[in-house]
Amino acid sequence: MKQTKKGVRDIALDILESVEKNQSYSNLLLNNLIKKHQLSPVDSGLLTEISYGTIQRKMTLDYFLSPYIKQPKKTQSWVINLLRLSVYQMVYLDKVPDHAIIFEAVEISKKRGHKGTSSMVNGVLRNIQRNGVPSLDAIKDDLERLSIEVSHPVWLIKRWVEQFGYEKTKEMCEVNLTAPLQTGRVNLKKISRNELMSILREEGYDVEASEVVPEAIVSYRGNLAHSESYKLGYLSIQDESSMLVAHALGANDNDAVLDCCAAPGGKTTHIAEGLTTGQVYALDLHEHKVKLIKEQAERLKLRNNIKTMALDSRKVQEHFNKEGFDRVLIDAPCSGLGVMRRKPDVKYTKTKDDIMKLSSIQKQLLEAAAPLVKQGGRLVYSTCTVDREENDQVAMSFLQDHPDFESDPSLSERMPESVQPFIEGNTLQVFPQYFSSDGFFIASFRKKVL
Numbered sequence: 001m002k003q004t005k006k007g008v009r010d011i012a013l014d015i016l017e018s019v020e021k022n023q024s025y026s027n028l029l030l031n032n033l034i035k036k037h038q039l040s041p042v043d044s045g046l047l048t049e050i051s052y053g054t055i056q057r058k059m060t061l062d063y064f065l066s067p068y069i070k071q072p073k074k075t076q077s078w079v080i081n082l083l084r085l086s087v088y089q090m091v092y093l094d095k096v097p098d099h100a101i102i103f104e105a106v107e108i109s110k111k112r113g114h115k116g117t118s119s120m121v122n123g124v125l126r127n128i129q130r131n132g133v134p135s136l137d138a139i140k141d142d143l144e145r146l147s148i149e150v151s152h153p154v155w156l157i158k159r160w161v162e163q164f165g166y167e168k169t170k171e172m173c174e175v176n177l178t179a180p181l182q183t184g185r186v187n188l189k190k191i192s193r194n195e196l197m198s199i200l201r202e203e204g205y206d207v208e209a210s211e212v213v214p215e216a217i218v219s220y221r222g223n224l225a226h227s228e229s230y231k232l233g234y235l236s237i238q239d240e241s242s243m244l245v246a247h248a249l250g251a252n253d254n255d256a257v258l259d260c261c262a263a264p265g266g267k268t269t270h271i272a273e274g275l276t277t278g279q280v281y282a283l284d285l286h287e288h289k290v291k292l293i294k295e296q297a298e299r300l301k302l303r304n305n306i307k308t309m310a311l312d313s314r315k316v317q318e319h320f321n322k323e324g325f326d327r328v329l330i331d332a333p334c335s336g337l338g339v340m341r342r343k344p345d346v347k348y349t350k351t352k353d354d355i356m357k358l359s360s361i362q363k364q365l366l367e368a369a370a371p372l373v374k375q376g377g378r379l380v381y382s383t384c385t386v387d388r389e390e391n392d393q394v395a396m397s398f399l400q401d402h403p404d405f406e407s408d409p410s411l412s413e414r415m416p417e418s419v420q421p422f423i424e425g426n427t428l429q430v431f432p433q434y435f436s437s438d439g440f441f442i443a444s445f446r447k448k449v450l
């Protein structure tokens with residue numbers, strides 16, 4: 001029997017279902033399904049918008065649906081997800097008229113369920129079309145209202161309001177709901193930023209120079225990973241905040257650098273692009289992750305400057321000499337609360353307990369790597385989160401426990417102009433609302449010369 005082609009909304013529903021069941025991260029799933037269903041660029045864009053948008057705004061959508069679904073707990077999860085993605089389109093997208101959204105939802109529910117389900121879906125959506133969604137003003141508590149308005153769990157809202165204040169939290173959560181732009185890092189070893197931008201524009205890309213980092217470009221149209229320049233190793237896909245780490249590390253041409261948490265190799269390759277005879281030793285837990293670093297090193301023709309090893313970096317002292325490295329980077333495993341625009345499901349799954357456990361691993365990694373830094377050398381700690389327990393508190397406790405290190409006084413000298421206002425001593429916290437880049441934390445330490 002001939003299989004009928006699956007529609008974009010049907011595929012979006014598959015994504016929502018898998019993410020809900022914790023079967024996969026939304027970003028990985030999306031890429032796989034775009035390939036599997038051979039979607040056109042327009043359909044891929046729509047699929048991304050509907051599935052990410054629905055996940056991003058899940059709590060708000062549930063609030064909108066609440067007066068219209070009598071027994072949400074007894075309703076099958078795919079039906080709830082179908083209603084969420086339909087209401088998302090009705091409220092937040094103006095491309096498709098409501099009647100077309102409702103028609104498609106009913107068709108999907110006929111295919112997946114029975115008649116009762118499709119008439120329930122039809123009834124709920126038609127009621128919403130007629131009566132509108134409930135006002136958020138009905139929620140009296142400020143923090144609970146914000147939590148529903150920006151669809152972030154209330155424990156996280158309370159935690160951030162305590163850490164950063166109400167306004168900053170609100171700004172951050174609002175930016176977290178927007179789609180990120182793709183940014184690329186120019187391989188300055190091979191080509192200048194202007195030359196690369198001209199080549200890409202000829203290929204049909206709409207690119208501009210980044211205002212945050214001097215080697216970055218922003219793509220307003222087209223996926224840079226599909227460009228000829230990407231294949232040739234002229235560029236890598238990387239967020240601007242992430243690029244700041246190599247600046248903070250400030251390796252010299254011939255330095256020995258240890259990158260303790262290196263996969264998939266974004267920062268390793270960035271650092272290596274700035275070396276001549278120097279070497280980056282790139283470590284990560286598992287061989288399959290280390291393979292990703294090797295692939296990037298190959299593509300960028302940096303094999304001479306990168307050595308890889310699968311290793312639990314808490315054991316680095318068993319493999320490397322004390323004071324053997326000019327620069328050491330710990331780009332630590334973290335809660336990822338700074339990258340919610342790319343991984344919207346993260347905010348619903350992470351817990352306070354995860355943050356506590358991660359901060360303990362982060363401290364262990366720093367503890368293990370510290371003896372490997374040469375006297376006068378530098379140790380940089382970074383995360384893609386905004387949470388203080390994983391950031392300033394880890395950095396502070398490291399300095400307290402390591403009198404042989406000092407707070408690096410020269411961090412700001414190496415950092416781009418754009419981030420200068422946000423540097424505090426030896427640390428930099430980038431919030432997503434500053435440049436619309438990822439939320440990121442960087443701390444730099446110098447080993448004292450005794």
Ligand SMILES: C[S@@+](CC[C@H](N)C(=O)[O-])C[C@H]1O[C@@H](n2cnc3c(N)ncnc32)[C@H](O)[C@@H]1O
Nearest residue numbers: 261262263264265266267284285312313331333
């Ligand atoms: C934030 S990611 C690193 C991203 C990478 N630096 C980049 O720029 O592409 C953190 C990495 O730490 C690795 N990791 C976690 N625990 C580790 C450990 N104990 N030893 C080594 N690597 C570890 C994870 O596998 C993950 O790849």
